[in-house]
Amino acid sequence: MSVQTPTSPATDAGSARSVSRRGVLLGGAAAAGAAGLTPADARAAVGDLLSRAGVFAFGVASGDPTATEVLLWTRVTPVPSAVPGSGRGPARDVVWEVAADEGFREVVRRGRTWTSAERDHTVKVVVSDLQPYTEYFYRFRVRRDVSPVGRTRTSPDEPGTTHALRLAFASCSNYTGGYFTAYRGIAARDDLDLVLHLGDYVYEYGNEPAVPGVPGSGDRYGPRELVGVRDHQPPVEMVTLEDYRVRHALYKSDPDA
Ligand SMILES: [Fe+2]
Numbered sequence: 001m002s003v004q005t006p007t008s009p010a011t012d013a014g015s016a017r018s019v020s021r022r023g024v025l026l027g028g029a030a031a032a033g034a035a036g037l038t039p040a041d042a043r044a045a046v047g048d049l050l051s052r053a054g055v056f057a058f059g060v061a062s063g064d065p066t067a068t069e070v071l072l073w074t075r076v077t078p079v080p081s082a083v084p085g086s087g088r089g090p091a092r093d094v095v096w097e098v099a100a101d102e103g104f105r106e107v108v109r110r111g112r113t114w115t116s117a118e119r120d121h122t123v124k125v126v127v128s129d130l131q132p133y134t135e136y137f138y139r140f141r142v143r144r145d146v147s148p149v150g151r152t153r154t155s156p157d158e159p160g161t162t163h164a165l166r167l168a169f170a171s172c173s174n175y176t177g178g179y180f181t182a183y184r185g186i187a188a189r190d191d192l193d194l195v196l197h198l199g200d201y202v203y204e205y206g207n208e209p210a211v212p213g214v215p216g217s218g219d220r221y222g223p224r225e226l227v228g229v230r231d232h233q234p235p236v237e238m239v240t241l242e243d244y245r246v247r248h249a250l251y252k253s254d255p256d257a
Helices: 014-018 021-035 039-053 181-187 241-253
Strands: 060-063 070-075 092-099 107-115 122-127 135-142 150-153 167-170 194-197
Touching: 060 135, 060 150, 070 092, 070 135, 070 150, 092 122, 107 122, 167 181
Parallel strands: 167 194
Antiparallel strands: 060 070, 070 122, 092 107, 092 135, 135 150
């Protein structure tokens, strides 16, 4: 992945913004027990949080840079019910822009694509004809909603020569294991050419804590202090495409991810 800015809007919604319908039901039941709410109240609260999180609740990202191309990504939530993995919500035209400056006074590429429930309202665009080893800014637009601005960089193109690059890497990012403050630190730097994620960007585990003294029990990793604070959605080991869409969205709902 190339350099990203922390682009998800900060909110206290946390995992509630990206739960699946199944997760809403389970989470609703848990919330009802904890706060004296009915499951219907809890579902309404989740819907309210999601709608406040907005059309671009999961931020933007870029990656796969070459000397002349870069891949851009985002997810659109066209209506509050179009939660990740739901298969719900209308199709939308999506405009993307790449600029030389953060204020988008000098837009160098602009295009249009579309997304729908069939691809979980994700957007992937390969932008070409860019200049080598150049920093760019990018954003998306759906109707009147504009995404956060991302920052990216193309790779050098100097065949036969060596080129010093400054890289950062991350790995083993377990939502239930702690917070993603390392991402925040990486994004705050402006001297990096590339950010590599070496793998385990998401984890497949469920939320069942191990029983002390029972080998092989539980499928949750991380400190007990984070049970109920940083829980996986869906709450079971992910197996289906829907599970993966929900889990990926949960991770992307973290403002630092
Ligand atoms: Fe790992």
